[in-house]
Amino acid sequence: MDWIITTLHQYPELAIFLTLSLGYFIGNFKVKNFSLGTVTSVLLIGVLIGQLDIQISPNVKAVFFLMFLFAVGYSVGPQFFAGLKKDGLPQMFYAAIVCIFSLIFPYLIGKLMGYDMGLTAGMLAGSQTISAVIGVASDTINQLDLSAEQKVSMINKIPVAYAVTYIFGTAGSAWLLASIGPKLLGGNLVEKAKELEIKLGGDAIGNDPGIASAYDRVIYNAYKISAHSYACNKTVSDVEAELQRHDRRLFVQRIRKGQEIINATPDTIIHEDDVIALGGRREYMMNYNAVNETEVLDAELLNFPIEVLSVMIVKKEIVDRTLVELRMMDFMHGVVVRTLKRAGIEFPVLPNTKLNKGDMIELIGTKKDVENAISHIGYADRPTNTTDMIFVGLGIVLGGLVGALSLKVSGIPISLSTSGGVLIAGLFFGWLRGQHPTFGRIPEPALWVMNNVGLNMFIAVVGIAAGPSFIEGFKEAGWGLFIAGAAATTLPLIFALYLGRYVFKFHPIITLGCAAGSRTTTAALGAIQDAVKSKTPALGYTVTYAVGNTLLIIWGVLIIILMS
Structure with a gap:
């Protein structure tokens, strides 16, 4: 020693x-x-x-x-x-x-x-x-x-x-905002969080689970087309439009014609006995009911690269757009927004969430489609050690x-x-x-x-x-310092909650996020999100x-x- x-x-x-x-x-x-x-x-x-x-x-x-x-x-x-x-x-x-x-x-x-x-x-x-x-x-x-x-x-x-x-500053802040905060802001905020999600489009636009859900991996299945299929003798663009009319945002990526496999283009015509690689978010694929199409295992058809890449929003035409507006743009064909981060904080991915310059969105899709989307959105944040x-x-x-x-x-x-x-x-x-x-x-x-x-x-x-x-x-300060610190933590937070409710008249969920953000307590944000069962408090945090x-x-x- x-x-x-x-x-x-x-x-x-x-x-x-x-x-x-x-x-x-x-x-x-x-x-x-x-x-x-x-x-x-x-x-x-x-x-x-x-x-x-x-x-x-x-x-x-x-x-x-x-x-x-x-x-x-x-x-x-x-x-x-x-x-x-x-x-x-x-x-x-x-x-x-x-x-x-x-x-x-x-x-x-x-x-x-x-x-x-x-x-x-x-x-x-x-x-x-x-x-x-x-x-x-x-x-x-x-x-x-x-x-x-x-x-x-x-x-x-x-x-x-x-x-x-610091101990009460951290734990006390999280407890106050997650447990006492909802009571000071009008009671059960779980329902108010759902209302805010609806306002942001959580149940809008055909109840778009692809944008609202956090479980958002993209999957692809292969279907053999029969003579009575809705897709038979139609172009790829017609097939995708038909699917979207039924609130299924799915894309035809590749087609097997006999022994040949080709990449789908909007004007490619699908014939009887063709096998199509149909893909999109898991939620849409689970809701897809094949009637005159037979799901088949075609490993060769489904074996193509998928790119997952974060993109910084830079382009003026994207800034201040909502996620649903972004989704409807032509260059987003075959591409899905997987996550959205602002200042490093994960944001709720809802249709009416507005996009800011500098936001990081994670795109997933085929390399060709993702690269095309990047050129219209901003700058690819490619992995690097430099x-x-x-x-x-x-x-x-x-x-x-x-x-x-x-x-x-x-x-x-x-x-x-x-x-x-x-x-x-x-x-x-x-x-x-x-x-x-x-x-x-x-x-x-x-x-x-x-x-x-x-x-x-x-x-x-x-x-x-x-x-x-x-x-x-520590002897000089005494235990009174702990009590003084607890008061210095509690008073500004209670003031912040009433300020948001009565002066700024924020939505109570936004008020909780703003209070946590103003005090830079990320731990409190997590506790709030758990308490209201929603990510929407992040809208007031960044x-x-x-x-x-x-x-x-x-x-x-x-x-x-x-x-x-």
Whole structure:
């Protein structure tokens, strides 16, 4: 054991990775629906290992924190700027008001409890579940005209308050929005979620299960055509039109004529004894009743490649269209929308769901049909391992330079700090990527590393550095800090629900999504969706999440200025 401790002192980088490993391990444990999560677990393990008094350069955490902030901005940038459109402005204003009160309540509670700026900033970070405030607030404290000892004391109190208040901040938010929220918004929201789905076309347009269903794999069957079949002596386009008249969106992809197999074209005529490869969503195929056609096993006919590809919506003619309008366009022949994601959040795939620029839709169909559809929709997000590091590096540098600029007001230096500047740069560069997707690519796995590992590397160093003073800080704060944090979590959320119901008059399902998004609590979104048995709360989540993720991080600067 002595050798291990000595080695960790000699090679502190090993202490960081040990903290990450144990933190992720503990963060995966769940008691019913509750878990500490990786961030809190990494922090607590870091504090434990920090008792060994291991010295780590602060530059290490700065590098990973900037990487994390750029990834956050990059992810939400398209939705942040998309919210500036007319239909997104109410949700943006709502999120901004909720965020303001998410700053005011912790500030007032901090003042009432007599907390200093370190404890108050940590309470803000934990109660509002915005881990990045730890870094932003620390950067701001370092700019104040305080002694080195005072700065260290204040900064070390931030993770203490964060760890104490984060537990209720996460679990409490999910419980409040999923259990108490429906009662405050008028009772049984399962029915209201169904009503919203109907409004969005869930039971419209021939009860289109192909678009509304989440179980949406495309399948193909082979049918031999008899003389009395509806398809005999008709063109492929006539056959497909006949099927659609009966609310079956199925496509003829290939035809066997004797020993020859040909690709179907709209004017290809189907004759008696031909075998057709008919395909579409599973729901349609299950509802297809062959009368004068015989289903046959023709492996050769059905053995053709299917492409599944995500596409970023870029083309102007697609933006602001609904999914059903997209489906009816000629170039969507043989192609089905499998999933829709906005800012990384899976959206309900309903006929009247509007498409925004930067949305990612997953298409499935034959390679020829999918490639044709891509050319009319936007940019194919093809699997790649390459990250545009020119784009990433330039964004972080430019954002840091802007953030480093400061302005003194009453002797207090005010600036975004390098961390705040990098966040803003991430927003702009993420939006730029959405407008011009030919450059600035960060593959999803790489973005996960920047976002998740970047944050937890930062948190690990924070925990290790604060370890020696953590216990003293906890004794000073006392258990009253937990109660204060619970109040700082609960009050803004209750305010947010009533704000959405009585002031903005959102649909109650949208209000729940907006409240979760404004507070950037993805765990709460999942709990809400389970409670109402629908994905529709996501409709209120993405724009508000983009606003919340931006403002709540910047509040790390403001809370220090207010408390100082």
